[in-house]
Amino acid sequence: MTKYLVYFKVCLQDVYAYRADFFLFMAINTVFFFVAIALWTSVYQSSGNAEISNYTLSNIITYYLITGLLFRFDLTHSMYLGWDIWSGYFTNDRIKPWNIITVHFISTLSDIFFGIITFIPFFAIMAFYSFEYINLPTATNLIYFVIVVALSLVMNFFFNLILHALTFHFGDQASQIGLVNYITAFLAGAIFPISFLSGWVRDLFMALPFKFLFFTPTEIFLNKVSTSESQVFIAEIIVWILIFYGIFKLVYKTGIKKYTGTGR
Amino acid sequence: MRYWKILKIIIRNAYIRDRKIPGVVTSKVFTSLLEVIITITMFSAIFSNIESLAGWNYYQVIFLYLMMKNIALINGIIARGGLTAMAKEYVRMGDYDFYLVKPVNTLALVSMSKPRFFNIIILFFTVALSIWVAMKTGIDLGIANILSFIFMAIFSVILYYFLFVITIVPVFWLVRLFSLSDLMNRASQIMRYPAGIYSMFAKVIFFTAFPVLAVTYLPSWTLFYSVKAEYIVYMVVITFFFGWIATRLWRLGEKNYGSASS
Numbered sequence: 232m233t234k235y236l237v238y239f240k241v242c243l244q245d246v247y248a249y250r251a252d253f254f255l256f257m258a259i260n261t262v263f264f265f266v267a268i269a270l271w272t273s274v275y276q277s278s279g280n281a282e283i284s285n286y287t288l289s290n291i292i293t294y295y296l297i298t299g300l301l302f303r304f305d306l307t308h309s310m311y312l313g314w315d316i317w318s319g320y321f322t323n324d325r326i327k328p329w330n331i332i333t334v335h336f337i338s339t340l341s342d343i344f345f346g347i348i349t350f351i352p353f354f355a356i357m358a359f360y361s362f363e364y365i366n367l368p369t370a371t372n373l374i375y376f377v378i379v380v381a382l383s384l385v386m387n388f389f390f391n392l393i394l395h396a397l398t399f400h401f402g403d404q405a406s407q408i409g410l411v412n413y414i415t416a417f418l419a420g421a422i423f424p425i426s427f428l429s430g431w432v433r434d435l436f437m438a439l440p441f442k443f444l445f446f447t448p449t450e451i452f453l454n455k456v457s458t459s460e461s462q463v464f465i466a467e468i469i470v471w472i473l474i475f476y477g478i479f480k481l482v483y484k485t486g487i488k489k490y491t492g493t494g495r
Numbered sequence: 496m497r498y499w500k501i502l503k504i505i506i507r508n509a510y511i512r513d514r515k516i517p518g519v520v521t522s523k524v525f526t527s528l529l530e531v532i533i534t535i536t537m538f539s540a541i542f543s544n545i546e547s548l549a550g551w552n553y554y555q556v557i558f559l560y561l562m563m564k565n566i567a568l569i570n571g572i573i574a575r576g577g578l579t580a581m582a583k584e585y586v587r588m589g590d591y592d593f594y595l596v597k598p599v600n601t602l603a604l605v606s607m608s609k610p611r612f613f614n615i616i617i618l619f620f621t622v623a624l625s626i627w628v629a630m631k632t633g634i635d636l637g638i639a640n641i642l643s644f645i646f647m648a649i650f651s652v653i654l655y656y657f658l659f660v661i662t663i664v665p666v667f668w669l670v671r672l673f674s675l676s677d678l679m680n681r682a683s684q685i686m687r688y689p690a691g692i693y694s695m696f697a698k699v700i701f702f703t704a705f706p707v708l709a710v711t712y713l714p715s716w717t718l719f720y721s722v723k724a725e726y727i728v729y730m731v732v733i734t735f736f737f738g739w740i741a742t743r744l745w746r747l748g749e750k751n752y753g754s755a756s757s
Contacts, residue, residue: 249673256674262681265697266688270548273692277545284544406522413526417533427540 234329235337242341250349257350260302264357267295268364284426290453292364294424296357297449302421303350304384304444306391307412309342310335313395317403322492336388343384368452375461376451382468383443389475390415390440396479399486420446440471497599502573502607509610520613527568527617531624534560534687549691554632555719556689561625562648562711563686566655567679568618574656576609578663579676586666589754602660602745634719643722647714647730654734655710658682660741667748686711706733 246253275281275288286294312335315321324331358365368376394408416422419441425433436442447464450456456464513520535557542553551559567575585591585605594601594608629636662678682705690698690712701708713726 251669252672252674255672256677259674259678259681263684266684269692269694269697270688273549274541274545277548280544403519406519406526410522410526410529413529417529422533423537423540428536429543 235333238329238334239337239341242338243345246342246345253345253349257346257353260299260350261353261357264295264299265360268292268361271295284424285455286424286426289364289366290455291424292361293366293453294449296354296361296365297452298421298445299357300347300350300354301380301445301448303346304343304380304387305412305416306339306387307409309339309346310388310391310395311338312392313398313404313408316395316398316486316490317405319492321490325492332392335392339388366453368454371458372451372454372456372461375456375458375465376448378465379443379448379451379461379468382465382472383448386440386468386472386475387415387444389472389479392479393475393482396482396486399489400482415441415444418442419444420449424449440468443468443471498603498607501599501604502610505607506610506612509612513613523611524613524616527614528620531561531564531621549689551689551691552632554628555634555715558625558628558632558718559689559711559715560687561621561628562651562715563683564621565618565625566648566652566686566710567683568614568621569652570656570659571611571614572618573610574606574659576611577606578659580609581605582663582666582675583673586752591752592754595749595752601749602742606656606660629718632719636718639722640718643727644714644718647717647727650730650734651710651714654706654730654737655679657734657737657741658705658707658710661737661744664741664744664748667751682707703733706737709733 271288271291275283275291281287283291312321312331315324324334391408391412394404394411397407398404418436418439420436421444425436425442425446428436436446443464447456451461451464538553538557538560541548542556546552548556581591585594591601591605594604597604659679662682663675666672666675685693685701686707690702690708693701693708698708709730713730717723717726
C-alpha cells in the first residue's frame with residue numbers, strides 16, 4: 232500500500248512540474264461555459280417558454296456548470312497504457328513488483344486530482360458569475376451524485392483500458408482512443424442534455440452506459456432523479472464495471488502474449 | 496516564389512507521411528466530420544423550440560458555424576500544426592534553432608512546418624455543405640453580396656491566422672504551454688454563434704480587442720444582408736493591424752529565445 236501512496240505522490244509531483252500549463256488550460260476551458268450561458272439565455276428568450284424539454288434556464292445553466300466539472304474526469308489525456316505498450320516502455324512496468332492496472336489507475340487519479348484542484352478557482356468564478364441561476368441538490372442527491380461520479384470514473388477507466396489494451400493487437404491506438412472518447416462524450420450528454428433529443432435517438436443514448444459519465448450525475452444534481460432511481464443507476468454502473476473489466480482482462484491476456492517489448 | 500517552393504516541398508512530404516498512417520488520418524477526418532454532425536444535431540435540437548436565434552434562422556446559424564469550421568480548416572491545412580508544435584516543442588526542445596538559421600521569415604517557416612494536408616478532405620465537404628446551406632436560407636443572395644463575402648472571407652482567414660500567432664507568442668517567455676495551442680480552439684466556440692447572443696461588453700471585446708467575432712460574423716452578415724463599406728474597410732484595417740501586432744510580438748519573443756536553455 233505504501234509503495235502505491237509513494238507512486239501517487241511522485242505522479243502528483245510530475246504533473247505539478249507543469250502547473251502553469253494546467254492552470255492556463257483550466258482558464259481556457261471556462262470559455263465554453265460563458266458561451267453556453269449566452270447561447271441558452273438567447274434560446275429561452277427567443278422561445279418565450281419557461282421550460283424546454285423539461286429544463287428551465289436555471290437547470291440548463293447548472294447543467295453546463297456541472298458538466299464543466301465532470302469534464303475534469305475525462306480520461307482521454309490521462310491514461311498512458313497504450314503509449315507504454317506501443318513505445319515498449321511497458322516492459323519497465325512489467326518487471327516491477329506492482330500491479331500494472333493499479334499503477335495506471337493511480338497515475339490517472341493523480342492527473343484528475345491535480346486537474347480538479349487547479350479547476351476549483353475557475354469553478355468558483357463560474358459559479359459566482361451564474362449564481363442566480365444555480366440549482367442546488369438536496370443532501371441525499373449530493374451524496375448520490377458523488378457516488379455516481381466516482382463509480383462512473385471507474386467504469387470509464389476500464390472502458391478506456393480495453394481501448395488501450397487493443398494496442399497489443401493492432402498497434403498504436405492513440406487517435407482511435409481520441410475518436411472513441413469524443414463519441415462517448417457526445418453520447419454521454421456532454422454537449423447538451425440527452426433530454427433535448429427525441430424518438431429512437433434518445434432511447435439509444437439512454438440505453439448506453441455512457442450517460443453515467445455526464446447526463447445521469449447532472450440529473451441527480453438537479454434533483455430530477457429520485458433516490459430509488461439513483462440506487463438502480465448505481466447497480467447498473469457496477470454491472471457495467473464488471474462487464475468492461477471482463478472484456479479488458481480478455482483483451483489483455485490475449486494481448487500480452489503478443490507483446491515483444493521492442494517498441495515501435 | 497521562394498516560400499511557395501518551400502510550401503510545395505513541405506506539403507509533398509506531409510502527403511507522403513500521411514499516406515503511411517492511413518489509420519490516424521482516417522480517425523482525424525472522421526472526428527472532424529463527426530464534430531460537424533454533432534453540432535448540427537445540437538442546432539436541430541435548439542431550433543425545434545425556436546424560429547430564430549438573435550434574428551438568424553436555422554440555416555444561417557449553421558452557415559455561421561460552417562464558416563468558422565472552414566476558416567479553422569484552411570488554417571489547419573497550412574499553419575495550425577506548425578504553430579501548435581511551436582507551443583509544445585520547438586522552444587522547449589531548442590528545435591527553433593533549425594528555423595532561426597534559415598534565410599527565410601521564421602514565422603512563415605514555423606507556420607508551414609507541419610501542414611495537415613488531409614484537412615482538405617473535410618474542407619471539400621464543409622464548403623459544399625456551406626453552399627447548400629446558404630441556398631437553403633431562403634434569402635436572395637446578390638452578386639455584390641457574394642463578391643463582398645468572398646473578399647472579406649479571404650481577410651477572415653488571414654485575421655484568424657494572426658490571432659492564432661498572437662495566442663502562441665507567449666511560449667517564447669513561458670517555454671512550454673500545451674494549453675496555448677488550444678486557445679484558438681476555445682475562441683472558435685465564440686465564432687460559431689450570431690453576435691446578437693452576446694452582451695454588449697463581450698461584443699466590444701470580440702469585435703475589437705480580440706476580434707474573433709469579426710472573423711465569421713461580418714462576412715456572413717455581408718452575405719445575407721446589405722453590403723456595408725464600413726464593414727469591409729474595418730475587416731481590412733483590423734487584419735493589417737493584428738498582422739502588424741503578431742509580427743512585432745513574434746520578433747520581440749524571438750529576442751527572448753535562448754535555444755534549449757530557454
